[in-house]
Amino acid sequence: xxxxxxxxxxxxxxxxxxxxxxxxxxxxxxxxxxxxxxxxxxxxxxxxxxxxxxxxxxxxxxxxxxxxxxxxxxxxxxxxxxxxxxxxxxxxxxxxxxxxxxxxxxxxxxxxxxxxxxxxxxxxxxxxxxxxxxxxxxxxxxxxxxxxxxxxxxxxxxxxxxxxxxxxxxxxxxxxxxxxxxxxxxxxxxxxxxxxxxxxxxxxxxxxxxxxxxxxxxxxxxxxxxxxxxxxxxxxxxxxxxxxxxxxxxxxxxxxxxxxxxxxxxxxxxxxxxxxxxxxxxxxxxxxxxxxxxxxxxxxxxxxxxxxxxxxxxxxxxxxxxxxxxxxxxxxxxxxxxxxxxxxxxxxxxxxxxxxxxxxxxxxxxxxxxxxxxxxxxxxxxxxxxxxxxxxxxxxxxxxxxxxxxxxxxxxxxxxxxxxxxxxxxxxxxxxxxxxxxxxxxxxxxxxxxxxxxxxxxxxxxxxxxxxxxxxxxxxxxxxxxxxxxxxxxxxxxxxxxxxxxxxxxxxxxxxx
Numbered sequence: 001x002x003x004x005x006x007x008x009x010x011x012x013x014x015x016x017x018x019x020x021x022x023x024x025x026x027x028x029x030x031x032x033x034x035x036x037x038x039x040x041x042x043x044x045x046x047x048x049x050x051x052x053x054x055x056x057x058x059x060x061x062x063x064x065x066x067x068x069x070x071x072x073x074x075x076x077x078x079x080x081x082x083x084x085x086x087x088x089x090x091x092x093x094x095x096x097x098x099x100x101x102x103x104x105x106x107x108x109x110x111x112x113x114x115x116x117x118x119x120x121x122x123x124x125x126x127x128x129x130x131x132x133x134x135x136x137x138x139x140x141x142x143x144x145x146x147x148x149x150x151x152x153x154x155x156x157x158x159x160x161x162x163x164x165x166x167x168x169x170x171x172x173x174x175x176x177x178x179x180x181x182x183x184x185x186x187x188x189x190x191x192x193x194x195x196x197x198x199x200x201x202x203x204x205x206x207x208x209x210x211x212x213x214x215x216x217x218x219x220x221x222x223x224x225x226x227x228x229x230x231x232x233x234x235x236x237x238x239x240x241x242x243x244x245x246x247x248x249x250x251x252x253x254x255x256x257x258x259x260x261x262x263x264x265x266x267x268x269x270x271x272x273x274x275x276x277x278x279x280x281x282x283x284x285x286x287x288x289x290x291x292x293x294x295x296x297x298x299x300x301x302x303x304x305x306x307x308x309x310x311x312x313x314x315x316x317x318x319x320x321x322x323x324x325x326x327x328x329x330x331x332x333x334x335x336x337x338x339x340x341x342x343x344x345x346x347x348x349x350x351x352x353x354x355x356x357x358x359x360x361x362x363x364x365x366x367x368x369x370x371x372x373x374x375x376x377x378x379x380x381x382x383x384x385x386x387x388x389x390x391x392x393x394x395x396x397x398x399x400x401x402x403x404x405x406x407x408x409x410x411x412x413x414x415x416x417x418x419x420x421x422x423x424x425x426x427x428x429x430x431x432x433x434x435x436x437x438x439x440x441x442x443x444x445x446x447x448x449x450x451x452x453x454x455x456x457x458x459x460x461x462x463x464x465x466x467x468x469x470x471x472x473x474x475x476x477x478x479x480x481x482x483x484x485x486x487x488x489x490x491x492x493x494x495x496x497x498x499x500x501x502x503x504x505x506x507x508x509x510x511x512x513x
Contacts, residue, residue, distance in 0.1 A: 254303025
């Protein structure tokens, strides 16, 4: 368990102050007892340094100390921490400090790590950034800089915790498993939450690989049936002759080889949810039996005429056009209306390309952990190729591409264009240049390179560049100003953007952009 430095006995040695710019007048200005006290974990083998640092940070911080990265990592779950101060010049840095940084980053609320070292800009500092360090400082430490970094780190943690709590209380935000910030996914999340509160039937439609099964599980998980079974059944996984037995079960002796009675999927899901995937492939005779089970809420096993009551919530999914099948007579209209009380249309990945960077980062972390690979980041060139691909296989195809790239990565610190499948490499319009920073910074860099490349490709013609990027001229105009590209590209611009179409500041308009 981490030791509170405030409880340490005896004054710190005078010699400890040598080499550190710990100026008491700065500390007094920064200390403010009116703020709620924050817990900071110091990972440093020098106990005397911790005893000096505690009073200089002031009453706003309670400094806990561990002598090794291994012990500090173990303290993550036993202490309520707001930030970590990590000495990179410790003997066990190479492996244990890397594991500490990964553990801090992978928490539900990422724990910001402020690393410090005598080697400013050295390899240790760069490695710490790559592993997710929030900030780095050089020794000798300046208390004012340290306090500023701690304040920023603690504000970020506080905001993240408040957001999680607000979402819990209000029941809003993305549904677990549905990654993305696009409008399309927000609509799916909203309907999923609403329909989970009732027990009506749900029909989930959309292309293969869009996440229909994820939504079905989310509905069950958010419902009052969550403690009961969730049973999934795919029509395509069985021949027609076995589907009735799988769904409704059989009695002993019902057919040759039926040595004992067997419950079907409906009985297995009693009290919970049954998810019937690829419902559009169900043969017409079986559609009639399924309709009867839904209407009467009973099932009859093969070899028996005794109805067995079942209490199940039915969720169906298909990638086929059931309305067209009803018109063609290949799907029963009464069954269609019974299973589609609420419909959820899953968007294709091509309709939510804004979510690709977030999905790619999620799969990157997942498969790096699954295959015990080093944590990497994505280059703008890599993200550019992903954004320009059509993704006929939707999220499942993206998942497979990221897993392949992680497994076959060439050992670099980043996943770049060369790690992509050959058919995707030629789609990139950005380079692989990367600098240490956060995932958000990588995405911003990717957007900047994408805009610059599109303008260069079309000789500065903003209209053609916007069409190439699949965005409006207004949005392109905002990106140009955001990335300070407006002045550099204005000399080549072939088409002026009307101020009536975009709301920009007076200063921006005066530049001629």
